[in-house]
């Protein structure tokens with residue numbers, strides 16, 4: 001999974017901190033003149049101004065000093081982390097570190113709780129960010145081989161209801177204002193958007209140039225093509241709960257309505273749900289209109305509304 005989230009750029013002064021994280025170690029500076037621990041990394045002690053500072057490895061345990069839950073992404077790239085549990089952790093050495101909490105439910109978080117470090121490898125190149133979790137928690141490392149496997153749908157235990165295409169009453173009974181439950185989730189990352197740009201020829205910078213899109217775009221980053229999100233419906237298994245049987249041919253007749261009400265930022269996770277909007281007898285057979293809505297996970301507003309028309313002949 002590739003991400004456009006801003007990443008740390010180690011400097012000569014901070015490199016031992018970032019290199020330590022990659023190796024699963026938390027390194028802090030300590031002042032040899034007065035014994036004060038120092039964070040963030042710098043050239044001198046922020047208490048006595050001595051330049052005699054030294055890197056030391058620490059355990060990383062501490063207490064939660066304060067936190068906040070962000071429900072609106074600070075950048076579009078963070079839409080997949082909502083709510084983000086932003087926190088300040090006070091290490092046992094006394095320094096305070098801005099971080100995010102992981103592996104904790106909202107109602108498990110308490111100011112003053114004991115926490116330990118999580119060395120969160122966020123990119124295949126080894127880039128590691130420092131997060132924290134509860135002392136008694138185990139946080140599984142991310143997998144980079146198959147990000148979609150991690151979000152695989154739970155196998156529906158409920159058998160599909162089979163409805164003969166001739167049973168008009170049963171088909172009409174499917175029409176509802178209620179949507180199904182959600183499908184599996186997939187990540188729309190920059191690599192996928194780039195592939196679609198190549199395939200479709202639509203390589204407009206708002207989709208393909210993260211740098212420019214961050215600085216000049218209206219969304220603070222790149223977004224997926226609406227058409228890409230639309231076709232990704234094929235990868236989203238929507239639990240419809242029924243299947244129509246007994247027809248000789250089934251045709252995707254197109255769309256009655258196709259809207260892209262809100263963007264899908266690169267790196268966002270999407271899922272879908274649907275409802276049967278209409279069932280009609282037409283000259284050539286029976287026409288079923290399925291309203292499919294695709295959302296960024298956690299977003300109220302859909303990113304795609306597609307009234308799919310399926311013709312059974």
Ligand SMILES: [Zn+2]
Nearest residue numbers: 031034045048
């Ligand atoms: Zn000092």
